[in-house]
Amino acid sequence: FGWWDHVKPAPLDPINGVTEAFLADPSPDKINLGVGAYRDDEGKPVVLQCVREAEAKIVGCEFLESVSASVSSKLVEESVKLVYGNNSNVIKEGRFAGVQTLSGTGACHLFAEFQKRFYPESLIYLPDPTWSNHHNIWRDAHVPRRTFHYYNHNSKGLNFAALMDDIKNAPDGSFFLLHPCAHNPTGVDPTEDQWSEISHRFKVKNHFPFFDMAYQGFASGNLDIDAKAIRIFLEDGHVIGCAQSYAKNMGLYGHRVGCLSVLCSDSTQAVAIKSQLQQIARAMYSSPPVHGVLLVSTILSDPDIKSLWVREVQVMANRIRRKRAALRDSLEKLGSPINWEHVTNQVGMFCFSGLTPDHIDQLAREFHVYMTHDSRISSVISTPKGNASSLAFSSNES
Numbered sequence: 001f002g003w004w005d006h007v008k009p010a011p012l013d014p015i016n017g018v019t020e021a022f023l024a025d026p027s028p029d030k031i032n033l034g035v036g037a038y039r040d041d042e043g044k045p046v047v048l049q050c051v052r053e054a055e056a057k058i059v060g061c062e063f064l065e066s067v068s069a070s071v072s073s074k075l076v077e078e079s080v081k082l083v084y085g086n087n088s089n090v091i092k093e094g095r096f097a098g099v100q101t102l103s104g105t106g107a108c109h110l111f112a113e114f115q116k117r118f119y120p121e122s123l124i125y126l127p128d129p130t131w132s133n134h135h136n137i138w139r140d141a142h143v144p145r146r147t148f149h150y151y152n153h154n155s156k157g158l159n160f161a162a163l164m165d166d167i168k169n170a171p172d173g174s175f176f177l178l179h180p181c182a183h184n185p186t187g188v189d190p191t192e193d194q195w196s197e198i199s200h201r202f203k204v205k206n207h208f209p210f211f212d213m214a215y216q217g218f219a220s221g222n223l224d225i226d227a228k229a230i231r232i233f234l235e236d237g238h239v240i241g242c243a244q245s246y247a248k249n250m251g252l253y254g255h256r257v258g259c260l261s262v263l264c265s266d267s268t269q270a271v272a273i274k275s276q277l278q279q280i281a282r283a284m285y286s287s288p289p290v291h292g293v294l295l296v297s298t299i300l301s302d303p304d305i306k307s308l309w310v311r312e313v314q315v316m317a318n319r320i321r322r323k324r325a326a327l328r329d330s331l332e333k334l335g336s337p338i339n340w341e342h343v344t345n346q347v348g349m350f351c352f353s354g355l356t357p358d359h360i361d362q363l364a365r366e367f368h369v370y371m372t373h374d375s376r377i378s379s380v381i382s383t384p385k386g387n388a389s390s391l392a393f394s395s396n397e398s
């Protein structure tokens with residue numbers, strides 16, 4: 001009685017807030033462009049064929065404790081190959097500590113807690129902008145946050161000069177979070193040459209790169225090409241941390257399957273770091289669920305199912321590209337005076353449309369089109385009749 005009177009509702013999450021407004025709109029023409037997961041032409045989640053095949057293969061499997069430990073190590077073993085490359089020395093020499101996590105969010109959270117425990121005075125530098133939950137995760141782990149320049153609102157591209165200055169001006173040995181591909185929310189990635197320059201400057205400054213890879217395959221359609229940024233850092237001899245998620249590229253959002261890996265100087269250090277990560281996870285959730293991880297490890301370790309997955313990732317990435325081209329084409333044909341080149345220059349699932357908050361409010365009010373206030377839209381949701389023209393109309397107003 002009275003115990004919780006001081007608890008007020010938490011502020012709305014920017015992404016969930018859009019969904020709530022969308023659900024409350026009775027219009028039959030409404031559309032939610034704020035969705036952060038891959039969808040088919042009818043706006044429905046997609047179950048990949050490789051997942052169906054893995055399901056068929058594991059049906060009837062008994063989830064014994066011993067099975068769950070070995071499946072978990074298989075997941076880690078296969079996941080690190082996707083990041084660092086099949087033939088990487090890091091893997092051959094066992095110079096990494098890897099653990100199964102609760103998708104990409106859980107991997108970021110576990111790393112944030114690990115950072116706090118072993119570098120209690122450290123900060124984290126996050127790109128401006130970034131996936132909004134990065135701020136929540138490091139805030140809740142009590143790691144102070146700073147941002148570094150990333151997006152240039154005028155060019156609608158990378159603010160490379162400012163980014164390089166921020167790396168230079170950060171105190172030596174700072175932690176930085178980097179999106180290795182398909183940056184969320186901007187869809188803007190550095191080029192390979194720019195990644196090399198970033199890596200060199202990190203080396204000079206002795207910064208720690210933590211890569212959050214939530215969309216491997218969605219930028220180029222190729223898993224190795226999308227890991228190129230990390231491979232460049234690896235080549236340059238960095239100690240790296242990496243969060244991986246299978247929510248998007250395997251369409252397993254609801255299963256929460258991910259991996260956190262931290263590179264180490266040798267296999268003895270790897271054992272120590274892994275045990276610390278496991279200890280932190282133990283206090284948070286003991287152990288992760290088994291079904292999703294069994295699906296992912298089956299897909300990654302069966303050569304036929306894996307090559308099916310690789311092809312399906314490519315199909316999704318191609319469709320994203322076609323959707324972007326179609327959106328730009330429609331807007332241009334409708335006579336919008338805005339330059340929409342950025343729609344096709346950006347990569348990955350999100351398009352940082354550049355619409356203003358007034359446009360965004362007007363779109364929701366008059367056309368039942370919903371998106372987050374930063375102007376991010378999903379590039380895979382089809383627009384029902386009339387809605388592409390509403391985007392063009394709205395931007396004509398500016």
Ligand code: PLP
Nearest residue numbers: 103104105131184212214245247
């Ligand atoms: N990191 C980034 C950059 C993301 O965009 C997302 C999802 O939106 C995540 C991590 C977390 O993904 P999940 O926890 O669903 O795997």
